[in-house]
Amino acid sequence: MSVKALRQAVDSLLPSLAPVRFVAPDGKPVKPPAGYTEPSDELLREAHRRMVIGRRFDTQATALTKQGRLAVYPSSRGQEACQIAGVLALQDQDWLFPTYRDSVALVTRDIDPMEVLTLLRGGWHCGYDPAATRVAPQCTPLATQTIHATGMAEAFRRKGEDGVVMAFIGDGGTSEGDFHEALNYAAVFKAPVVFFIQNNQYAISVPLSRQTAAPALAYKGVGYGMASEQVDGNDLVAVLSVLQAAVEHARSGRGPFLVEAHTYRMESHTNADDATRYREREEVDVWEKADPLARLETYLLGRELLTAEDIEAAKQEAETFAARVREGMNADIKADPMELFDHVFAEPTPQLLEQRDLLATELDSQED
Template sequence: MPVGTHDQTVDDLLPAVVPVRFVAEDGTAVEPPEGYAAPADEQLVEAYRRMVLGRRFDRQATALTKQGRLAVYPSSRGQEACQIAGVLALREDDWLFPTYRDSVALVSRGVDPVEVLTLLRGGWHCGYDPATTRVAPQCTPLATQTIHAVGMAEALRRKGEDSVVMAFIGDGGTSEGDFHEALNYAGVLRAPVVFFVQNNKYAISVPLAKQTAAPALAYKGIGYGIRSEQVDGNDLVAVLSVLTEAVRHARTGGGPFLVEAHTYRMDAHTNADDATRYREDDEVERWESADPLPRLETYLRGRSLLGTEDIAAAHDAAEAFASRLRDEMNLDLETDPLELFDHVFADATPQLREQRAQLASELED
């Protein structure tokens, strides 16, 4: 079994003192730190298209909750740079372990949007096939997916694959014991896994300052021997550059990598949350000025990589996507309540069979 080494120095592991940035909030280029390459122009234009579509998907999903088509929806508006960059940094044979707030990433990964929302509307199990999509089920319990991600990464390596696993997690999840166990496990095994922390400043209503005294969440990896970095999470160019390096590091035997992206949750925790009870409007307005979508659009326009027609085409495609999603989500689900008992265990236990029989009897009455 491969085990961790102690030949790394603290300097090898430390994140930048200031989050990595390529593009300022006004869309102008800034000088990035050494060690990070700018993504290809074609990749940035594709990222813009996906961000436009992702935001439209997010708005549509939020509207579906108001129409009673979804039970709940955790918006990621304002975090699209993280969602899209995370997907673009991966190959098709890599694995993604998402949280409940990462629906935009799943859609960008190619998972059917109706299947992405199936769980949130009370439908069938996780809604999609993890083995086919190489996307683990969206995880509602905080941080449990991080341990699963490390296990998957180690399993892939033992099978001789050079695939990488990326585990998304929020700032609140970093306060969970499972997160620290996963870091320790990954560090010892030098597993090919990237921990991607989207620090959106709140764990529901709990601000970051009440969760940790660390100068940044990126420093959480140091004690476990994990190379770490922090990045401006609303700068798509920077996030994609840093995550591309993190994935390369993990894929080529460098071991795990932890990336903290500083971003912001524009909307409430979910449609059931009242964010005005714990944050001020002027705070939200300040972050609106750092919105990742217009920032990237301004940057690409300034470099003549994006024109008015390109922008219009991206929005038209997003509207068509949203229209198809509405039509499909307006179809009533055909459900079989007995499917609740499918796939709970490989072989149903006597108790499970008894419960299934009891429900079947009630349904016949």
Template sequence: MRLEDLLPSPEPVRFVAADGTETPAPAGHVRPSDELLVEAHRRMVLGRRFDTQATALTKQGRLAVYPSSRGQEACQIAAVLALRDDDWLFPTYRDSVALVARGLDPAEVLTLLRGDWHCGYDPAAVKVAPQCTPLATQTIHAVGLAEALRRKGEDGVVLALIGDGGTSEGDFHEALNFAAVRRAPVVFFIQNNGYAISVPLAQQTAAPALAYKGVGYGVVSEQVDGNDLLAVLSVLTTAVQHARSGRGPYLVEAHTYRMEAHTNADDATRYRDEAEVTRWAAADPLARLQTYLRHRGLIDDEAVRTAEDEAEAFAAEVRTKLNADVVADPRTLFDHVFAEPTAQLVEQRAQLVAELDAGEA
């Protein structure tokens, strides 16, 4: 493959400016359909309300921690819409909005952050890997599953979400190299929100953009305005089609911003100033999409109210489910350690059951 075929665009791909006005169509990129954009808007409204509700649940003691993705909704929703139902998604801990947009039960999504289970849903049933807390380890798992799909002759694609901080981890680079050599059908989607907790991008890399990190491994790469839903969806759709057609992996970097702190346990004012947050607020992805859709006559006040009403009802459902106390059964500690329990686990479980039975007698 020629070097020029690997290089990302010199500037991030963009269809819509920060003020919601349409810009000249980028060469080689196709604008998503109107129907898909309207659906993306609906899911973004719902996703933002879910994110706000989850943040409130941490203050009420119903969640142990919550990493907000407010400001990154264009990335989260586009990642889901670019995939088929039989494709796989490998999320990080910050990608709960993407999981909800894919149709997973919000209570099951938040189980990890509540501290009840490492994963509250069946990954095989929904084609979504467990949300990954260690940085970049999910990228290697994603490549492994993508390679399995390739060997089986299936045309499924794996999309691995990763933050900018994760690209500094060795696992990320090993995943890129293996995926390129094996021509695995995997898309690496970097949500560059400016900070790895409190470490700014300039202290992580001297590269002109994270998208260039794919070039050295022979991975086709692109960068995109991560707050422009049209651009993110267009680029990710191209990346998924590339991987599905057998041409190997694809890397996409989205330039976006984390509007809230790293988690509810973080004080973001210690490492960034309010002026920076205000500048990025003017490029809000939801407001940008709404303005664009209004200008084109694709939505109106009634459509926005309908989406917001649906989101409020969804938030109420989330509150109801999370306000219910969990009934924990100690016996389940042994259920998912190994596919076939070892002799030691069988013995330990029997001892626990005996103690529980004695206590209930």
């Protein structure tokens, strides 16, 4: 390969020098880089409705955690543009591999909110049927879902099926070995998978500057021969446009795609964390002004794609949704202790059966 051809090959993999943006933080339109088209008006209106519902769901789940109805809840307030655009960029046959922070994405995928919150409530399973929803269980160990996503994408490729896989991952997960193994395999075998990094600037309390020396996480793609892009993660129009292009790239057989969205986690890591110990209020204030929901609303109102009545209707729908979540989560769970022995082995071992009989005897004695 000539030097010129090599230069062109490398350039085709590199992300834009600045994150792709369609809408400025004040809601005014800006000219995006060449090659990206704005999503349809209908899809943008739907995205707004989903964002209003998603934010209200997130706020309600946070409140339920404080009330003791959830064991833990990792809020995604401020990251809704990423989560909603990620789901809307996929088709029904595609798979999503989420992290523990992506509950809003699952709600956007139309999974029942009670099922979404089962794991965070302390249940022994993920709450929903992964095969029926085409959503893998929310993954708590960092980056392990990228390996699983690559395997699913490779299955699509080998079977010749029309399917794309999207793996959500946080900036902290990009430091894990699984992330790099997944990218390398996917690139070598051209697996149809999109790796979507929600760079919310912190891996719990560790800032991005202590995680990588790269100019942006998107640049990690070129080392594997993988096309990549970076995008303003609080600009839903831009995120959706970039992810639609990335999904089409993977679906057309051109291999995987790496997308980094620059966003921010407005709340603490979880209800067990105190972000004021490692973040300055001034930093949070800057990101508050780049709020993805306010930005999208201002933009759509300016284009006359949204009215005040539309906004109020979305808020009312969100309140109804939140009320349903409260009602479902406030109902006490009727736990069956014998479930301890279900789904441990396909064929229960003698030791497991013995333990089950001992517990059954103990429970029977307490009823007498």
